[in-house]
Amino acid sequence: MALVPLVLYTAAAIVYGLHFARRAPRTGRVATAVLSAGVLAHTFLIGMQTMEAGHAPLVGTTSAISAFVWLLALAYLYTELTTDERAMGMLVAVLLAVLDIIPAFNPTVVPRPEVLRSPLFTIHVASLLFAYASFALACVLGVTYVLLFKEIKAKHLGFFYARLPSLQVLDAMNGRVLTIGWLFLTFGLVVGGVWATQVRTSPDPRAQAMSVADPKILVALVSWGVYSFALYARRAIGWTGRRTAWLSAIAFAIVLLNFLPVGYFLTKSHNFNF
Amino acid sequence: MRLLVVGLSHRTAPIELRETVDFARGGLDVALKSLAGRGICQEAVVLSTCNRAEVYAVADTAADADSLGLFFSEYHQLDHRETAAHLYTRIGGDAALHLFRVAAGLDSLVVGEPQILGQVKAAYTTASDLQFTGPLLNRLFHSSFATGKRVRTETGLGEGAVSVSYAAIALAKKIFGKLSGLGVLILGAGEMAQLTATHLRAQQVRQITIASRTLASAERLAGELGATAAPWTAVDDVLGTADIVVTATGATEPVLTRARVDEVMRTRPHRPLFIIDIAVPRDVEPAVGDLEQVFLYNVDDLQTIVKENLARRSGELARAEAIVTEEVTRFVSWMQSREVIPTVVALRQRFEAIRQSELLRLEPKLAGLPPEARARVDEVTRLIVEKLLLTPTEQLKAVSDESTIAAYAEALNRLFRLAAEEQQRTTSAAAPASKAPRS
Numbered sequence: 001m002a003l004v005p006l007v008l009y010t011a012a013a014i015v016y017g018l019h020f021a022r023r024a025p026r027t028g029r030v031a032t033a034v035l036s037a038g039v040l041a042h043t044f045l046i047g048m049q050t051m052e053a054g055h056a057p058l059v060g061t062t063s064a065i066s067a068f069v070w071l072l073a074l075a076y077l078y079t080e081l082t083t084d085e086r087a088m089g090m091l092v093a094v095l096l097a098v099l100d101i102i103p104a105f106n107p108t109v110v111p112r113p114e115v116l117r118s119p120l121f122t123i124h125v126a127s128l129l130f131a132y133a134s135f136a137l138a139c140v141l142g143v144t145y146v147l148l149f150k151e152i153k154a155k156h157l158g159f160f161y162a163r164l165p166s167l168q169v170l171d172a173m174n175g176r177v178l179t180i181g182w183l184f185l186t187f188g189l190v191v192g193g194v195w196a197t198q199v200r201t202s203p204d205p206r207a208q209a210m211s212v213a214d215p216k217i218l219v220a221l222v223s224w225g226v227y228s229f230a231l232y233a234r235r236a237i238g239w240t241g242r243r244t245a246w247l248s249a250i251a252f253a254i255v256l257l258n259f260l261p262v263g264y265f266l267t268k269s270h271n272f273n274f
Numbered sequence: 275m276r277l278l279v280v281g282l283s284h285r286t287a288p289i290e291l292r293e294t295v296d297f298a299r300g301g302l303d304v305a306l307k308s309l310a311g312r313g314i315c316q317e318a319v320v321l322s323t324c325n326r327a328e329v330y331a332v333a334d335t336a337a338d339a340d341s342l343g344l345f346f347s348e349y350h351q352l353d354h355r356e357t358a359a360h361l362y363t364r365i366g367g368d369a370a371l372h373l374f375r376v377a378a379g380l381d382s383l384v385v386g387e388p389q390i391l392g393q394v395k396a397a398y399t400t401a402s403d404l405q406f407t408g409p410l411l412n413r414l415f416h417s418s419f420a421t422g423k424r425v426r427t428e429t430g431l432g433e434g435a436v437s438v439s440y441a442a443i444a445l446a447k448k449i450f451g452k453l454s455g456l457g458v459l460i461l462g463a464g465e466m467a468q469l470t471a472t473h474l475r476a477q478q479v480r481q482i483t484i485a486s487r488t489l490a491s492a493e494r495l496a497g498e499l500g501a502t503a504a505p506w507t508a509v510d511d512v513l514g515t516a517d518i519v520v521t522a523t524g525a526t527e528p529v530l531t532r533a534r535v536d537e538v539m540r541t542r543p544h545r546p547l548f549i550i551d552i553a554v555p556r557d558v559e560p561a562v563g564d565l566e567q568v569f570l571y572n573v574d575d576l577q578t579i580v581k582e583n584l585a586r587r588s589g590e591l592a593r594a595e596a597i598v599t600e601e602v603t604r605f606v607s608w609m610q611s612r613e614v615i616p617t618v619v620a621l622r623q624r625f626e627a628i629r630q631s632e633l634l635r636l637e638p639k640l641a642g643l644p645p646e647a648r649a650r651v652d653e654v655t656r657l658i659v660e661k662l663l664l665t666p667t668e669q670l671k672a673v674s675d676e677s678t679i680a681a682y683a684e685a686l687n688r689l690f691r692l693a694a695e696e697q698q699r700t701t702s703a704a705a706p707a708s709k710a711p712r713s
Contacts, residue, residue: 023430024428148448152569155575155579157579162434167448167449167546238544240544240546
């Protein structure tokens with residue numbers, strides 16, 4: 001069952017790729033349908049896991065990745081419905097399919113330890129994952145912006161020129177998802193901080209390790225700094241275009257770094273993988 | 275009933291003749307009424323654009339095409355011997371193929387141009403509003419719209435600008451999204467400047483400012499276009515607020531140097547500036563294009579884009595033709611299945627008549643039965659007739675070539691003596707039409 005969303009996300013990536021290359025409207029609708037089916041199957045899977053475990057499957061990096069993939073797919077479908085723009089679909093679906101490999105082959109839900117039995121924990125994880133999903137979209141928008149910018153600047157109008165919306169639209173969408181992501185990131189970090197002080201007295205070694213020196217928390221704060229700067233640069237300095245596009249791509253690389261290697265191997269405080 | 279098209283286009287007729295043979299000038303409705311007055315056809319649509327004049331019609335025989343050709347000459351008071359040489363005629367499926375290619379932009383002077391589909395739609399709407407179209411032309415034209423739309427969305431045939439001005443506007447749209455709300459600065463007041471300004475004004479930009487070395491000529495052009503004129507000394511100020519700059523001066527030295535534009539860009543950091551240099555010799559130093567947020571295109575760049583687009587369009591031709599072929603096949607099979615309908619109807623009427631007369635003959639014997647039993651008899655006889663006719667009807671509708679349809683119809687007519695009844699039926703149906711019967 002855990003493999004079904006992976007298969008559908010992979011299929012969606014292929015169909016979105018076909019749509020990107022050939023631009024038949026029917027293929028575009030099929031792509032959306034396949035991705036929607038993937039999201040539905042994934043929703044069902046997460047629902048099953050919640051019923052089985054008796055809590056939302058957010059404990060441990062693998063479950064968090066699964067939830068992240070689900071949120072990103074939802075956020076993307078929302079933007080596609082509101083803007084009627086499928087050009088980003090291929091990159092997003094590829095990201096979904098690649099990330100979903102980990103939870104698809106390792107679907108066991110980690111039992112929730114005593115220390116995580118707080119609604120604050122769920123809010124903390126959910127809002128951070130939503131922030132990361134927004135940043136993933138910002139990254140994809142940034143990458144496509146840079147590709148289109150380069151084509152226009154170099155006067156070689158070709159593949160991306162014919163397929164992407166205007167630079168202005170890409171830039172405006174980037175600004176919007178950055179703002180949404182930053183709000184959720186800030187909120188999630190604050191909730192995490194409050195919750196960490198509450199569990200200080202817990203005997204769990206992971207609660208004891210909650211400090212700014214822990215890699216997971218440190219990198220999260222760094223990424224908050226980078227995104228805050230990106231927003232400040234856009235709003236106060238007036239940065240647009242290529243610079244914010246690059247910035248959103250680099251910042252998402254930091255987010256992914258924190259999510260995968262740090263989350264699995266380096267952190268002591270956020271190590272709920274077993 | 276034959277589908278016909280008679281017409282002339284840029285492929286067959288010189289411009290002088292196309293200018294004369296223009297049904298749109300006097301009004302398509304007048305042309306349609308004049309055509310209807312001649313009683314050549316039951317349905318008609320007149321398509322008239324600057325590159326073609328065509329009449330699509332449904333007539334009794336293919337020979338009616340000659341009468342339609344004569345209409346072209348007589349309506350425009352031309353010598354028919356001369357006009358006839360430039361006219362082409364397409365019949366049946368070929369007529370459908372012709373219209374579908376026209377609607378898809380495959381028969382246009384600039385292949386893939388999008389206006390033609392709108393013109394075909396307008397021509398059809400005029401004819402249909404005046405009730406000159408019937409089932410055949412309705413279906414034909416709606417299929418042609420669908421074909422045109424498919425070709426546009428499923429191929430790159432209409433993609434990419436094929437003129438320098440449109441290439442520039444398409445580029446501006448890729449950079450800024452919508453052009454409404456943008457400020458435009460035009461340097462120069464010559465013919466090229468005027469042409470570009472006209473195109474940009476059609477895109478509803480917020481403001482067009484024209485600057486020229488002689489303020490008077492800038493003011494003259496600004497007056498013509500509803501733009502603002504600015505003195506040459508104020509160019510740097512306007513540059514600071516403009517989004518698109520078009521340079522078309524006759525200067526021999528670059529007007530916009532890298533240092534000058536760099537200076538201006540400092541007052542407007544992070545706002546893109548699109549400079550279109552259509553002057554020869556160039557007005558803008560090539561190094562200006564290296565500045566961040568400046569997009570610089572000169573005439574040669576735009577012409578290269580146009581050439582690439584034309585090449586790409588011809589690469590899409592095969593795909594477009596395949597779509598047209600597919601749609602024509604579908605239409606033709608519909609058209610042919612329609613031809614057997616009179617035979618099918620006559621056959622059914624014949625069988626039903628036999629059933630009714632037999633029931634009538636048995637009436638005295640059935641009179642004693644209770645009403646349910648009589649209803650059952652009626653039901654059973656009806657079902658027998660239905661079942662007997664089911665397979666022949668299906669087989670008839672499945673036939674797709676014209677000669678077989680004719681042979682089948684002929685055989686059925688003879689075997690069941692349908693001809694007499696059918697003739698009776700068609701003459702009564704044709705009575706309201708103002709058309710004299712032809713053989």
